[in-house]
Amino acid sequence: MVSSATDVRPTRSEAPEYGVRPLVRVRDLTIRYDDEPALANVTFDIHEHEIFGIIGPAGSGKTSFLRALNRMDEFTPAMEFDGRIEFDGHDVRHMRNLYALRRRIGVVFPLPVGLPMTVYDNVALSPRLSGVRKKAELDEIVERCLTRAALWDEVKDRLHALGSLLSGGQQQRLTIARALSQEPDLLLLDEFSIAVDPVTTMRIEDVLKELRDELTIVLVTNLVQQARRLADRTAFFLMGECVEVAETEALFTGEVREQRTRDYVEGRFG
Amino acid sequence: MFQRTAVNERNTRVQMLVRLLFGMMTALLVLPVLIILGLLIHRGGPALSMEFLFDEPSNGMTAGGIMPALVGTVWLVAVALIASVPIGVAAALYLSEYAKDNWLTRAINLAVINLAGVPSIVHALFGVGAFVLFFKFGTSILAASLTLAVMTLPVVIVATRESLQAVPQAFREACWNMGATRWQTIRKVVLPNSISGILTGVILEVSRTAGETAPIMFTGAAFFLPFLPESVYDQTMALSLHLYVVTTQVPNVPEHLPYGVALVLILMVLALNAVSIGFRTWLRGRKKW
């Protein structure tokens, strides 16, 4: 299911591969916890350099999808999935080197997880794990990632303070900086703004818009308007079903296939 | 509006009564400890002197000091720690960070807990059979310490597992998500944040080991041996056994002597506990989340 040329927005004309190459292909994906399905028979593509929104009420299987993509089922005893998820042409289910897969996918959780170490070490952790030792190189990575996450100015004087002493909004940007330090091809954001004030949310949203040029983003959000502001295309999940996937604007202008989508987008149920 | 009602009155009275009752129970708990300490200091205090600490027993153990027993206890505890800490910590790491939660893991956990409930005399018999006879270590510090190690292993495992599990799961997931292996996650995130708790458990174990008598009695501790041990294959005196000997086995022991031995043993244990409490306080101050 390769997208047609009409998917290409005028602003993205400088990225010729846009719309041509899907970075993630999901085919008949079913996720179960203890044989209880959390997501059933889902099929869609996520294109390179797009922000792919996923909206839907709590318990729809949004987080489960992200966990399957990152193969976190390995750490969730009850979790199993069938079907196919391809990342960059490789079936993640049969990938030998899951560490390499996870390094190419950055994840941001709903609640910021500042690791119990300094701001600097938080961002330097991933490069260090993959073998970067030189201080100058690490310094450069830390500054670049914190800058891209719009946090550098606020923390540049306390890089060696504990990350967990930052405010909630700062910690969430620290988490984003840490994810960026992996130099991922794909960034997964799971309801990142739940514990973040509106001003910081706006700053992070601006950051995401800029990041679109460099990587692909899956944005799970409980705020329908956030998906509208950011996502190129959006999927609507409802109780373990992917109701529809469409150009985001189409969802909001009523060009939907399903009445349920219209109802959710217009806030008639939740 | 803020008038006291009958219900208020009764609640207040009940609350005071409950508080009084709990307070009395606490006093009841503290009392024996205070009495024991007071008695030991009163009766054993006069026995403490440089000679008492640094001389060998003499005159059929009715005079002289306790040096060989003091040094022997340090040996026993140290060798027991060297054996039990690496094994215990590794086992706890495996159970908490690697093992899947299945019936086997649950059975092992249950076994560990039950091992902690086995009477020390049973461990002593096991020690004789396993270390003295089967491995042919003879009655030696090695055999006695290994027996102590087996006995205290569950304490180390449980204490370590608890400190590991106090590290929030979210930290591990964040680490795994960036492609870290389990071992990298343990080294970079889990251990640095649980090491102080693990050490606290280890120190508690030390104090327990120092006081044990039965497990070392048949495996390596000597009745009377006025030399300092030179290797783990030597037998040695130990404070706990010495206390038992001078109280029950030797005639005409002056009264202050056993109290002095007991006081030294208890001061040693208290000092270790103080270190462990200090450590824990320091750890709380450093808590990073």
Ligand SMILES: Nc1ncnc2c1ncn2[C@@H]1O[C@H](COP(=O)(O)OP(=O)(O)O)[C@@H](O)[C@H]1O
């Ligand atoms: N670890 C788990 N064990 C068992 N069931 C789970 C687990 N995680 C999620 N679920 C179930 O899967 C369904 C989807 O959950 P989730 O993916 O978290 O939805 P969402 O992120 O859309 O709120 C829910 O019914 C939830 O109860």
Ligand SMILES: [Mg+2]
């Ligand atoms: Mg969720």
